[in-house]
Amino acid sequence: MARVLSLFRPHPFLGLVAGRKPTFCKMSMDTRAREVFAAAVEAVQPDTVVRQSIERKEDSVIINGHKFTLNHNLHLVGFGKAVLGMAAEAERIMGDHLVKGVISVPHGIQQTLQQHGKGHLLLKENSRIKVIEGARHNLPDADAQKAAEEIKHLASELTEKDLLLVLISGGGSALLPAPTPPITLQEKLDVTRSLAGAGATIQELNTIRRALSLLKGGGLAYYAHPAQVVALILSDVIGDPLDLIASGPTVRSQAWPEEILLILEHYKLFNSLPTSVREVLGRPNPRWKENKDESDTSGHVLNVVIGSNSVALKCAALRARELGFRPVVLSPGVCGDVRYVSRLYGLLARFACSRKEPPPEIATEVLKLGPEVGVESWDLCRTMQVLDEGRTEGWGATCLLAGGEPIVELTGKGRGGRNQELAMRVGLELRDLELPPNGPVFLSGGTDGQDGPTEAAGAITDGGLHDEAQAQGLDINNFLVNNDSYTFFSRLSAGQRLLVPGLTCTNVMDVHMLLIPPMPINIR
Ligand SMILES: Nc1ncnc2c1ncn2[C@@H]1O[C@H](COP(=O)(O)OP(=O)(O)OP(=O)(O)O)[C@@H](O)[C@H]1O
Numbered sequence: 001m002a003r004v005l006s007l008f009r010p011h012p013f014l015g016l017v018a019g020r021k022p023t024f025c026k027m028s029m030d031t032r033a034r035e036v037f038a039a040a041v042e043a044v045q046p047d048t049v050v051r052q053s054i055e056r057k058e059d060s061v062i063i064n065g066h067k068f069t070l071n072h073n074l075h076l077v078g079f080g081k082a083v084l085g086m087a088a089e090a091e092r093i094m095g096d097h098l099v100k101g102v103i104s105v106p107h108g109i110q111q112t113l114q115q116h117g118k119g120h121l122l123l124k125e126n127s128r129i130k131v132i133e134g135a136r137h138n139l140p141d142a143d144a145q146k147a148a149e150e151i152k153h154l155a156s157e158l159t160e161k162d163l164l165l166v167l168i169s170g171g172g173s174a175l176l177p178a179p180t181p182p183i184t185l186q187e188k189l190d191v192t193r194s195l196a197g198a199g200a201t202i203q204e205l206n207t208i209r210r211a212l213s214l215l216k217g218g219g220l221a222y223y224a225h226p227a228q229v230v231a232l233i234l235s236d237v238i239g240d241p242l243d244l245i246a247s248g249p250t251v252r253s254q255a256w257p258e259e260i261l262l263i264l265e266h267y268k269l270f271n272s273l274p275t276s277v278r279e280v281l282g283r284p285n286p287r288w289k290e291n292k293d294e295s296d297t298s299g300h301v302l303n304v305v306i307g308s309n310s311v312a313l314k315c316a317a318l319r320a321r322e323l324g325f326r327p328v329v330l331s332p333g334v335c336g337d338v339r340y341v342s343r344l345y346g347l348l349a350r351f352a353c354s355r356k357e358p359p360p361e362i363a364t365e366v367l368k369l370g371p372e373v374g375v376e377s378w379d380l381c382r383t384m385q386v387l388d389e390g391r392t393e394g395w396g397a398t399c400l401l402a403g404g405e406p407i408v409e410l411t412g413k414g415r416g417g418r419n420q421e422l423a424m425r426v427g428l429e430l431r432d433l434e435l436p437p438n439g440p441v442f443l444s445g446g447t448d449g450q451d452g453p454t455e456a457a458g459a460i461t462d463g464g465l466h467d468e469a470q471a472q473g474l475d476i477n478n479f480l481v482n483n484d485s486y487t488f489f490s491r492l493s494a495g496q497r498l499l500v501p502g503l504t505c506t507n508v509m510d511v512h513m514l515l516i517p518p519m520p521i522n523i524r
């Protein structure tokens with residue numbers, strides 16, 4: 001294995017934050033894990049990412065190298081969980097040039113932000129931007145539909161002299177429902193719910209959403225034509241695909257009928273589709289007939305990703321270094337079943353903590369898991385190389401970071417989320433390891449601060465989880481079978497292992513972290 005690994009020399013641009021050997025400080029591993037997670041979330045705060053992406057120069061703005069002249073011609077629309085804070089910052093930057101705006105944001109967000117002392121993420125008094133709250137429980141509803149109608153109306157009235165700033169973040173699909181007639185909101189909701197419940201990926205789900213909507217799949221850009229459209233996007237989808245984040249309202253895209261059919265048939269939904277949905281799917285999208293070349297990204301639309309999981313991981317790595325770890329970023333695209341993902345982290349921990357040269361079977365199994373968890377062999381080898389150096393060359397503590405969005409196949413009716421379930425499973429994987437004192441510790445957390453329908457973002461775990469639970473009369477496997485990870489962590493040690501950052505006002509998927517302490521001398 002050593003020979004295989006030596007082929008994969010770490011490269012600073014591929015995740016390893018290079019530099020001198022860090023010194024390990026006295027703070028507990030748990031506290032350090034929480035601090036590194038906080039740094040990840042801080043890096044993608046909505047106001048920060050907008051501020052970093054817009055450069056105001058007198059009566060113009062420069063965005064991603066493109067200059068736009070301001071002449072009291074700026075209109076603003078937005079939809080997504082992080083959009084209120086994004087709009088507040090855009091409003092500050094654009095000043096009087098902002099004529100009018102409408103944003104669709106989650107129900108209750110203004111009150112919650114006020115209660116949490118996050119007034120800087122709220123719009124100013126007498127703002128020209130109208131805020132519409134909707135999509136309770138993350139599902140499209142009548143309020144979100146009204147917001148979508150107002151956004152469509154605003155966009156339709158623009159002329160070639162106008163500039164439309166579109167703010168987009170995760171949760172945008174539910175906050176911008178505009179079903180193509182004759183489909184009703186309820187029918188669209190039923191189709192997307194059935195798909196989500198059957199385990200469809202966000203890529204599949206949003207492919208269908210685009211086909212049933214007036215605004216998704218480039219529809220918003222179409223209505224805004226001939227105005228100049230600039231979309232600032234906070235990505236919550238692996239790989240930052242512009243056409244899929246919030247179902248791509250500013251990205252001209254059209255799914256192949258065969259692709260749509262395949263998805264619906266795969267999840268056995270085709271035969272139960274309402275007549276209206278069949279009708280819309282059966283006819284070509286009229287948008288693409290007229291203005292054929294005018295609503296694509298090369299013309300009047302500029303789409304810019306201004307924040308993503310990679311950005312969060314990069315800042316987390318910097319904080320980890322300050323806290324005495326040698327950071328290595330595995331990948332921002334970890335996906336697949338949590339069972340495979342937990343196995344991967346268990347194996348990597350075993351590899352990093354081996355007292356002797358790790359048995360080659362570990363690396364082989366890690367590489368075999370790659371396709372299941374969406375990670376390239378190259379990234380796995382590069383990461384194992386860093387872990388191996390940490391183990392053998394006295395590099396001290398290592399912080400392995402990754403991000404993404406694994407999947408939990410729900411079999412029970414408990415309360416939990418994918419991060420908490422992943423943390424539980426990694427705890428079990430670490431159980432039988434011959435461990436160095438003080439670790440390893442694993443954290444998994446949703447950057448939006450909410451893991452599934454729970455108050456926690458995730459949890460922190462280690463090899464002692466099983467015994468700790470058993471000593472408190474909690475049968476970890478029962479909780480797992482019932483997908484009851486939140487109840488488990490709430491009851492265990494008075495909830496101390498839960499990660500509860502509260503409302504974070506952002507969303508760039510999940511952050512995973514494996515903290516590996518320095519190996520004792522006799523291990524090296
Ligand atoms: N009891 C549970 N145990 C484990 N996972 C669960 C449970 N209930 C829901 N989930 C998972 O939580 C996910 C939904 O949670 P959440 O609302 O955090 O999703 P999200 O993808 O982050 O949403 P968004 O992208 O809109 O922010 C789904 O993947 C679902 O399978």
Ligand SMILES: O=C(O)[C@H](O)CO
Nearest residue numbers: 170171172173245246
């Ligand atoms: O809104 C959505 O579609 C999801 O959050 C992915 O962007």
